[in-house]
Amino acid sequence: MRPRYVPNRGINLDYILWLFTRISGLGIILLCLIGLASAMYMGARLQMDLPTVLRWTFLPNPNHVVNSNIPDVVPGWANAFWQIMQFLIVTFAFTHAANGLRMFAEDYVGHTILQPFVRAFIALIWVAMLIIAYYVIIGSAY
């Protein structure tokens, strides 16, 4: 554990990412609440048990609740609204996670020769996971 070299005050990338962590965290909570409320409006209260409701809240994907045999999940629940919700949640969550990993790495690695490699590695994981997750979301709509 090393002290971090904090940049000067003002608008810089470190500050923007710090702000993004807060905004995306609150944004994920808001998206989950919107997903939960609209699922309840569509009848989840009568069709789902608690684990299924939680799974739908975290990622509103028809395949995510496939084990619960919901009768009209494909006609009623797989549409553009939920697809946009999934894209937003996945983008916010993975960016939040990649930035969090960067924070951990910079607390432990610090300003050494390793730092650019660690940053590049985390950025690579971030892009790869986003592509895979988008592929899963688009692929599960049909």
Add this chain to the structure above:
Amino acid sequence: MAYGKYTGFKGWLYKGSTPYYAFALHRLTALGIILFVGIHVLSSFSMQQVLGTWGTTINAIYEAWWFQIIVIFCVIFHTFNGFRVAILDIWPRFIKYEKETVYLLWAIFIPIYLLTVFILVYGKLSGG
């Protein structure tokens, strides 16, 4: 976090106060969520594209009720503590009540988590 000193593993045992344990748990649950969601996305990709059976095996473990209890702990704690941190960052004048916000966090977290665990275990026991 022990400015200017290398503390190593002992840093985790540092004589911190209530907000420090929330901070440490926040990092621990963050790593748990990253591991869980990362492997879960990869295994779901493998299931969807039918790349062998390892994805099905991993997702079967993830759907087990005892694993859900761990995942729910990480997700709910990280959500509530992150909400607390965001609120304190938006209104910094409340930072002098940080210890009280952590007590409030546990007072909100423990009933919700115990209720969720109760419903998960009860559903498992009654075969629902």
